Amino acid sequence: MYCGLSILLLVSRAFASPKPLPIGLEIREELDSSLANIHVSYARPVARSHLFTYGPCQSNHANDAHHQITKSSDSEADRLVWLIPDDATSDGCLSAWTDDGNVLLGRSEPLKFRKELNGSWGSQRKRGIDMTNSSGIDASGPWFDGVDALRGKNPVPLRVKEIKEKKIAVLGAGMAGLMTYLNIRDSGFANVELIEASGRLGGRVRTEYLEGGPFDYQYQEMGPMRFPQRIQYAGTNETLEINDHKIVFQLADVLNELNRHDPEKKVLFHPWYQSSPNGLYYYNGIRKPDGTVPTVTEVENDPSLSIPTVADPVLDEATEKINAIMEDKEFLGEMAKNIYRAHKAFIDTGLNNLGGEDWSQFAYMHNYLGYSLNITDQTIGSAGADSFWNNLFENFYFSATEWVTIDGGLSRLPAAFGPIVEKDTKFNREIEKLEYFPEEGGKVKLSWKGNGTYSAYETGMYDYAVVSVPFSVVRRWRLPQFSPTLKSAVNNLDYASACKVALQFSTRFWEHLPQPIFGSCSTTTDIPGIGNVCYPSYNINGTGPGVILASYVPGDWGHRWISMPEEEHVEYVLNAMAEIHGDVVREQYTGKYTRKCWDLDRYTSGSWAHPTIGQHKLFIPSYFQTENNVVFVGEHTSYTHAWISSALESGVRGSVQLLLELGLIDEAKAVNRRWMARWINV
Template identity: 55%
Template structure:
């Protein structure tokens, strides 16, 4: 269902009056549901001199230039072009668009335009392009796509659509946000797009490691994102997790573009988030009858088998209950699931306890507002003390999902599907680390050195616009002194979370044949062995009998992911080999093939971290900055989105960045079409 404005401007084309043929043809080609639109101009024959385009109430032949209600644009162009039509709030229904030559003679007239009720709005102008800002009608804290219907240009002007679509645009980074930006711009008709990728692969943090063979030999693990939440059940109702639907839509789009080629297809299979036979190995305890740790199902039947939870005193328990009530608020959970963008705005505006948006860290809220002691707060929040409640709210919804999906053959098949589309426009090994704005030319210069060439000179290329779709930690901005401090801080100061994963390969899927019952998929096995974190079994090729298979022996984030950096890869891997044998028994040591992979994202030369982790206040402060175009640069990536660490976050930012550029170029029709295709269909209000 499309997002609709409470009060909108509806324009329809009536049957054309029997005017004599005129040299200039004026028309609108899309439904106009706001005060901004593209008017398409076609010249049936040349007209000399400056043309004036107007809108007036009357459409008769006696209507003259002086009778116009307002001027739409002036232009000397005789090529097919567009106007950015900004409709004043007092424009009346039933008028026509007209074109006048330099002598005031009528040379073009549109069909009548009929208005319904118009939402009054203060239209203002801005120098330097179209502003996707709060003042200009763009809701940077929530449903930004609503603002596309309320945009305005810097001045009343004509747009050469062909020239606009021929602008040279660099997309710096071939991760999911960069690829999504490319797709939207490419499908909008931009013809001079270039992707500059620092590594030799597409996908960025989407990284499937194939320990043996290829995708359908089924011995792989996800060293980056792993899964997609689909539905969540709240108050006995099931809701789609709508922002993640963007992933499924993209996969369907790429499958169609690739003619459903099996070698490139992106097909979804269930991801098993939980298994009743997941093991709980704590305090070294194993059941004497099986020699195995108890399963979750056994603990459910006999709670005494569980590791004892620390007893909470009455006041600490009340604090725990209060925080759980906040993070599991059913109304907020439903809103996040059905419209994450609107939920984000509600959180920023209303906040907690009537105190506004991201004012509180969880620690500060408990100590300063709930008057909890430091000890109580430490017990309740632990390592999440400096987290924003917004992070806890959306993560609680996502990880409460009742159904999940993953990609058959690995998530890397999603960026793989882009290769036929982008290979001819992609330069690999272009590790851009310097950006400069050439004021005289109004162009962006990007510079990089060829990988491995210590003494090589920088390679340079200039573009009309650059979409920065790479981790901000990799961009050097000292050549951009004109950038305001806020955007510099937004780029330089947002910390990155650390995560380390270790994948181990085994000769068979022994975990599906344990004496305590088969473990099919899931990350249900837990342990107090330090530094292990989550243990995840594959959700693909269940009960497969051929060839080796792999498990994610360790998924650690936060403090432990940093601690592991002090260990060599061999030491880290051997620790996990030993830990898996301790949990599962000797079968794990016997079945280990010796093949493994460790990925610590802080060590990745192209990413520098696993996902963005803005501190309290940064999220609210910086998001509006990402909606501004500075020195012909637009910034995208999951770090610029409302949520972090998910593929959907990167894709959403790519759509926003593409729409932002389309609006900068005056391509309003294309911007609205992109929003309607990629965003509006998932929003329901």
């Protein structure tokens, strides 16, 4: 009897389900690039070292695999970084083995790769965060790819919970810092500090309210003002969507959702009038017979109201050659679709296959094409010292025929971050020093003025820092431990300067002229130091007071005006407005004004990055490297400058860069997919 029972037990064991393998392996994100995370789970501890491979699902030994992924002896690690070779094919399985490769410890389901038809990752890999050459970045390239960088770092198995408990500092609460914070927070990090030197959010986004609140409409923008949307070609039905700026509208949607559409925080857009046929044209003191200043349309129709010119066939020829580059519809279309890839194309093949960014317009016109100094100056003027790329993307944006702005002022965009960042923001903490301590586990030490003085410092230690502060301010930090190229970028990157003066009037008199002006920055003049005059695009035909941006002048005058006391500067601008518009200016000026010269702002020391010839090519590779656990973001690290979209794009890139540095491929792809699939890849 007992013998029969033993036989039955043996038979039942033979037909019982095999014991589950101790290691679970799965992929949770689509395999659309050559970077992936493998999620690992342990049903029970594995006492010995073990290895992970990819290969046939029926393999009986690790040697049968296509390639080995990594080794581990940590049964608490829950994720691996997988650098997928280009020749890996679909329908294989991930496997875990004892370190001798003899015993199978775990196996995934068969996997599918989403590759190009030719079998390589191709553009799909680019979509998954692209970096190529041996320096870690294709400096001219369309986007950022961490594959090569991670390949050289031999990633170790990850304990994700511990990683997401790391202390991270985001320095600067401008748009780049705010975007970076949002992405890191949404990736599951709970220990993030947003450190801001001033007492406000927004950085160079700055709406000045001369009285009342946002919807009293007594404000002007002292920083960014508007967003280009589309270019409609005259006489055709052809319209170009400007894709890279769409990140601003997407961010507004995200913030509105996070704030549950609270009316006090909601970000809404309305049209911006960039141009007006009734803008005034005041040059050489020329006026109409009745003594008033002519409009743009009147000057176009009556040459006697404009500055006399002499026909010059050589000047016409030179102008045509510049316009052929600056107004190339085919290339403008490429910029509209994907300005980052257009940048690479221009660097590689622009200017008669000579390359583009390293050429100034002056060098191209005078040195290469051989035009005289006078013709060169008349053709390109002050733009001659800039790189072709800088002038090209600015010309492209300002070719837009449809624009929008934010109702109530652009400061409502950073203000919408307020409830989101409130608990993690440290205001009035002006960083004076950043140091790296490898002997303390690779910690970043930040020092700031204790009690607001230089006599004592307070300090904090962080695992990583993301720096969005302009390099014009970072120069004080010295950064002795960083690479020579990065230090050179910090110390030498050029910044533009600009001053703005806004004046309030008791009525919106400009909208009640015989030829009314509704919005726009179309009034121009040669009165020194005035630049553009911009009328408000909001509250059109409203009653009560209104505010004009009476002077917006970048460049050399942005430096010059800071030597003049504010009261004298404002009086000069008021006199210029009276010279252009007449007695109504003095009759209706309320005495309320605001002036902003960005060189005087200790937290920016300049208006926006304005790289000189070659600085993109030289410095961008260093921005895309993580040095000493520090990542650099900000509009100065983007391929375009001076726009909110540039700052936001850099925040996306910096977030992805940090997540890749930590091995969090899934989170990096989620950020990439959230912010780019809709606006960079078309």
